[in-house]
Amino acid sequence: MRHIHPTMVDGSPAAPLRREHAWQSAARAASRVCRDRRERTVSVPEYLTDPEAAALPCAGVTAWHAIVEEGRVKAGDTVVVQGTGGVPLFALQFAKLHGATVIVASGSDEKLACAKALGADHGINYRSTPNWEETVRAITGGEGADHVLDVGGAATLGRSVNAVRTGGRVSIVGILSGARASDLDLIAVLQKKITLQGINVGSRAMFEAMNRALAAGRVRPAIDGVYPFEDAVNALRRLEQGAHFGKIVIAF
Numbered sequence: 001m002r003h004i005h006p007t008m009v010d011g012s013p014a015a016p017l018r019r020e021h022a023w024q025s026a027a028r029a030a031s032r033v034c035r036d037r038r039e040r041t042v043s044v045p046e047y048l049t050d051p052e053a054a055a056l057p058c059a060g061v062t063a064w065h066a067i068v069e070e071g072r073v074k075a076g077d078t079v080v081v082q083g084t085g086g087v088p089l090f091a092l093q094f095a096k097l098h099g100a101t102v103i104v105a106s107g108s109d110e111k112l113a114c115a116k117a118l119g120a121d122h123g124i125n126y127r128s129t130p131n132w133e134e135t136v137r138a139i140t141g142g143e144g145a146d147h148v149l150d151v152g153g154a155a156t157l158g159r160s161v162n163a164v165r166t167g168g169r170v171s172i173v174g175i176l177s178g179a180r181a182s183d184l185d186l187i188a189v190l191q192k193k194i195t196l197q198g199i200n201v202g203s204r205a206m207f208e209a210m211n212r213a214l215a216a217g218r219v220r221p222a223i224d225g226v227y228p229f230e231d232a233v234n235a236l237r238r239l240e241q242g243a244h245f246g247k248i249v250i251a252f
């Protein structure tokens with residue numbers, strides 16, 4: 001499996017991830033061409049199917065980077081993940097592996113039930129409960145969560161800041177609703193001494209560490225469905241509708 005960030009072998013990237021890196025990576029993985037330089041490829045756990053392994057390099061490594069490498073999640077922590085796409089469901093699994101309490105925010109009660117089946121302790125529907133950060137504070141006895149994995153961006157970052165405790169952390173992973181957050185309360189950031197951490201996929205070393213943890217816990221990625229290439233339009237339509245839970249795989 002090709003490591004997705006070619007300039008990030010260990011630690012931080014040597015250069016920003018460029019669009020062509022991602023496309024190269026996807027194209028090569030899809031065609032199973034792994035003759036790249038040794039430092040750019042990673043062996044994946046053998047018990048995983050190919051569709052499951054395909055979920056690892058981007059969604060898996062990004063979640064591992066946020067929750068484990070930077071977040072240093074530990075038993076007793078409370079972690080909030082937004083949505084039920086690939087990244088937050090990996091984050092849920094990694095946080096549970098480390099003994100954390102996990103709160104999932106989703107726009108669907110059905111998906112929240114699935115998240116609980118995957119190990120989530122609490123679910124909040126952000127459509128019926130738009131002030132979901134207040135529910136997070138209530139669940140945590142008024143303190144706030146230790147860590148929020150933010151995928152919403154502009155529409156959610158301010159709420160994420162209000163959902164974390166003093167000294168807490170917000171991992172900025174996605175910008176699904178836009179990249180400029182106008183309701184971000186910087187006074188709350190400095191008064192609560194919050195860490196805002198940008199996450200950009202991850203290194204080969206992180207990928208390998210994640211694989212060891214996956215194998216030890218026999219963890220399987222959440223796969224929404226596997227579509228043959230001829231049915232790729234329906235796969236993309238499901239993604240566009242936001243009907244998926246976990247990763248959608250197109251098989252070649």
Ligand SMILES: NC(=O)c1ccc[n+]([C@@H]2O[C@H](COP(=O)([O-])OP(=O)(O)OC[C@H]3O[C@@H](n4cnc5c(N)ncnc54)[C@H](OP(=O)(O)O)[C@@H]3O)[C@@H](O)[C@H]2O)c1
Nearest residue numbers: 062082083084085086087106107152173174175199200201
């Ligand atoms: N930084 C990086 O290196 C990196 C790596 C991978 C992905 N990403 C980005 O991270 C984001 C999430 O990735 P993914 O694979 O999980 O995407 P995805 O599979 O497309 O999942 C999107 C899900 O996010 C939830 N969502 C959408 N708007 C939301 C909002 N305003 N508040 C809370 N949840 C919301 C929805 O979940 P529900 O249907 O449950 O409500 C939606 O189904 C994307 O923007 C992706 O581009 C970044």
